[in-house]
Amino acid sequence: MISVFDLFRIGIGPSSSHTVAPMRAAHRFVRTLGEDGVLADVATIEIELFGSLAATGVGHGTDKAVLLGLAGEQPESVDVTTADERFRRLSAEHRVRLPGSPTAVDFTLVLHHRFRPAAHPNAMTFTAFGRNGTVLGSRTFYSVGGGFLLHEAEDAPQDVPHPFTDAGQLLRLAGDGRISDVMLANETARRPESEVRSRLLHLWDVMRDCVDRGCRAEGTLPGGLDVPRRAPALHRRLQQHGASADPLQAMDWVALWALAVNEENAAGGRVVTAPTNGAAGVLPSVLHHYHRFVPGADEDGTVRFLLTAAAVGIVVKRNASISGAEVGCQGEVGTAAAMAAAGLTEVLGGSPGQVENAAEIALEHHLGLTCDPVAGLVQIPCIERNAVGALKAVAAARLALNGDGRHLVPLDTAVRTLRDTGADMSSKYKETARGGLAVNFLRC
Numbered sequence: 001m002i003s004v005f006d007l008f009r010i011g012i013g014p015s016s017s018h019t020v021a022p023m024r025a026a027h028r029f030v031r032t033l034g035e036d037g038v039l040a041d042v043a044t045i046e047i048e049l050f051g052s053l054a055a056t057g058v059g060h061g062t063d064k065a066v067l068l069g070l071a072g073e074q075p076e077s078v079d080v081t082t083a084d085e086r087f088r089r090l091s092a093e094h095r096v097r098l099p100g101s102p103t104a105v106d107f108t109l110v111l112h113h114r115f116r117p118a119a120h121p122n123a124m125t126f127t128a129f130g131r132n133g134t135v136l137g138s139r140t141f142y143s144v145g146g147g148f149l150l151h152e153a154e155d156a157p158q159d160v161p162h163p164f165t166d167a168g169q170l171l172r173l174a175g176d177g178r179i180s181d182v183m184l185a186n187e188t189a190r191r192p193e194s195e196v197r198s199r200l201l202h203l204w205d206v207m208r209d210c211v212d213r214g215c216r217a218e219g220t221l222p223g224g225l226d227v228p229r230r231a232p233a234l235h236r237r238l239q240q241h242g243a244s245a246d247p248l249q250a251m252d253w254v255a256l257w258a259l260a261v262n263e264e265n266a267a268g269g270r271v272v273t274a275p276t277n278g279a280a281g282v283l284p285s286v287l288h289h290y291h292r293f294v295p296g297a298d299e300d301g302t303v304r305f306l307l308t309a310a311a312v313g314i315v316v317k318r319n320a321s322i323s324g325a326e327v328g329c330q331g332e333v334g335t336a337a338a339m340a341a342a343g344l345t346e347v348l349g350g351s352p353g354q355v356e357n358a359a360e361i362a363l364e365h366h367l368g369l370t371c372d373p374v375a376g377l378v379q380i381p382c383i384e385r386n387a388v389g390a391l392k393a394v395a396a397a398r399l400a401l402n403g404d405g406r407h408l409v410p411l412d413t414a415v416r417t418l419r420d421t422g423a424d425m426s427s428k429y430k431e432t433a434r435g436g437l438a439v440n441f442l443r444c
């Protein structure tokens, strides 16, 4: 069973698959060299990026991520305020100091644009050479979405009381109870309940900090497109208006919170993958909606929201994919919307059937959504897409709560459709920036 803490990771923008996972992979590779006792003999490290990592890796910060990972950094602890400057220095010097190594070593970065690995489109190989050119170690990692690396320990079976792989099983386990209780029982088999709750509330703190920073940071986003940050102006406008007579003002707030997170993400800031970085704005936005607009919203609701959302994320990850490089944006923003819709329905008192219905509605109306980031940056269409995804999640929760939980299309069918649609989708629309808006958008 995947844990809620595998799904929600504290990381660095702009991409979980292209930034967070590559930094973790590089860090892990250096650790392996240390365990093998060859660290002191390394003279050069070659980093090879394949598939989607080669196609959009530079725009998504993969080069920065792997160098900082080799230098010993981890996504959850790297100082995001100095990361860009350190990357510029490392790139200029063309040398990196591996932790535990007496001297800095040379590195080369090779992008294999034409080769698409069969195992997964996001592949990277690290090779360490000694002074005479001998290979001291080599390892290939696959970044499978949401910051996960293929075959990680957290993907291994673990002893939990309520294992489930699909939504049908989850519903049977929940019975007349609550989906968040199923998840809580699984999580407390791994760590004390007090720790589960405090870690989830810490994730919520990080999400709120991200929104706060996004609402204050003025200017344009990096990368060359000169995309202006819109959250600060919208935030000021909403604050000036106070409680407005506009019945749709809540929509502006939901859009604001998502914009704030995704603008921070695009700027390489600190975000929580939910379930990915590109889709990191949906869930915090809907959770802010809960806290601002639902009377009686409290910490227990936050915990239940996140646990329920994670249950849906696990179902999608197990049976389809949360990787844009594998199935397009339906697997990223679509999954995030389904997770957020489920979480909101749970804390609004929905039955397990209504929760599952909300997730299905949100996912169904993202099916077929392609990934076509302009200039390979996580900005257009990603930032607005999160705002719209959050609004869809709220609408899906309300639609489900207005029903009785009975519906024709099960969530498992929508997930299977996501997987099949992703398999049929041209690679042009899978995080390669070779189709859609990425090629049709012309700047004046």
Ligand code: SF4
Pocket: 278, 279, 324, 328, 329, 332, 333, 370, 371, 372, 373, 377, 378, 379, 381, 382, 385, 431
């Ligand atoms: S289009 Fe969607 S999947 Fe692609 S980079 Fe943007 S947010 Fe991620």
